[in-house]
Amino acid sequence: MNEQARGAIDSADLMERLLYEVKRVVVGQDHFLERVLVAILAGGHLLVEGVPGLAKTLTVNTLARTMSGSFKRIQFTPDLLPADLVGTRMYNQGTGEFSTVRGPVFANLLLADEINRAPAKVQSALLEVMQEKQVTIAGETYRVPAPFLVMATQNPIETEGTYPLPEAQVDRFMMKVLVGYPSEEEEVVIVNRVTGPRISVSPIATPEHLTGLQDECRKVYVDPSLVQYAVRVVAATRKPSGYGLEEIERYITFGASPRATIGLIEGARALAFLRGRNYAVPEDVIDLVPDVLRHRLSLSYEAMSDGATADQLISRILQALPVPERPLEAHVRATAR
Structure with a gap:
């Protein structure tokens, strides 16, 4: 196990202890x-x-x-x-x-x-x-x-x-x-x-x-295929018809900005870091998509009248886009060298 991998595990252990205390x-x-x-x-x-x-x-x-x-x-x-x-x-x-x-x-x-x-x-x-x-x-x-x-x-x-x-x-x-x-x-x-009795929290x-953990988190490896996947997900909110989603285009007035793509990748790094990995996997990105996108979609009046929500539209986008393959640890280690 290389030094970066050990550092990710040690840091994840610290975050687990912090989470346990909370x-x-x-x-x-x-x-x-x-x-x-x-x-x-x-x-x-x-x-x-x-x-x-x-x-x-x-x-x-x-x-x-x-x-x-x-x-x-x-x-x-x-x-x-x-x-x-x-x-x-x-x-x-x-x-x-x-x-x-x-x-x-x-x-x-x-x-x-x-x-x-x-x-x-x-x-x-x-x-x-x-x-x-x-x-x-x-x-x-x-x-x-x-x-x-x-x-x-x-x-x-x-x-x-x-x-x-x-x-x-x-x-x-x-x-x-x-x-x-x-x-x-x-x-x-x-x-x-x-x-019950008051519980005291220890630092x-x-x-x-x-x-320092933020700096370590930025070293988490993100495969280019995951970046391309995040870009496609965000781009699908801007022009759904370009991704075979003509039926939801009338529901979205404005899609998400490039900040959403950055948030997906930075968030995926942090989520992988919390889970004790020094590389991100597709699940890390997918788990964050609703939280990163739901407030960035401007829905049309037609969406409101039909009862369509941002979360429903995001779910439809995720179903339509193919998920990249999970990167192999050997490939991650070779890339890190």
């Missing part, structure tokens, strides 16, 4: 937890949709404690201002000078709770920091801590007093994850755990350690 507090939500770790390793951001009370805030807060990182939560409201997010310049009467007050975006994990309750001007204040990992205050640029993850939540059952997210904002989220209700068995455990990794 699950001592958070019950269920395996898919959601895995996607949060994928986003951290891939340097992406998450848009989470789910009804209140499903441990979204608890998950991010607990994860921040396990990685000894800083956690900030912003409750988005209609009266929120951009300066409330990124910070501002304050005048000190004692010294007669201006000083910079940094906003809550300066954290490793930032929870933007109910992001669609603030107007577009406030939502757009996150554009620079999500893409460039920096903010500009009064002409000066400041870097945010690394690693940096924005997790924004929105409530799917309320529309009154909400503002739709700008397309440029939505596209900067690597994935949109749907969080569902727990099973009856899981809910029994939740009640017992919340009403497993430091932010610097996770930054």
Whole structure:
């Protein structure tokens, strides 16, 4: 076993221990937890949709404690201002000078709770920091801590007093994850755990350690056939008729951007890394396709009237496109040399 393969296994073991520590507090939500770790390793951001009370805030807060990182939560409201997010310049009467007050975006994990309750001007204040990992205050640029993850939540059952997210904002989220209700068995455990003795969480990794894991994750081998497959999947959302999907073309107004293809490959690397492999396989890409694409499809009025959802259209695209062969480990090792 070469050094890269051993490093991937050791790192996967660390992520397993981190995940185990989080699950001592958070019950269920395996898919959601895995996607949060994928986003951290891939340097992406998450848009989470789910009804209140499903441990979204608890998950991010607990994860921040396990990685000894800083956690900030912003409750988005209609009266929120951009300066409330990124910070501002304050005048000190004692010294007669201006000083910079940094906003809550300066954290490793930032929870933007109910992001669609603030107007577009406030939502757009996150554009620079999500893409460039920096903010500009009064002409000066400041870097945010690394690693940096924005997790924004929105409530799917309320529309009154909400503002739709700008397309440029939505596209900067690597994935949109749907969080569902727990099973009856899981809910029994939740009640017992919340009403029982308080569980303390131990730090497993430091932010610097996770930054190193991000660098290791980028070394995961991705076969060119997987890149071509990801490109075809995303291209099929733009012109379905070119891939024998004429029946769904009328349902899609605009397809996914190249950010979706990048997100699929970066996410597949992270998922393979979490699963203890130093190379990605087709399953890694396929598992991420719904989460990476569902928020990037602009559906037509005809789709809405026929009840067609983004997930249904994505499933149809996956069924129509041939899956590349799984790369052999011997081929991966030879390529790595």
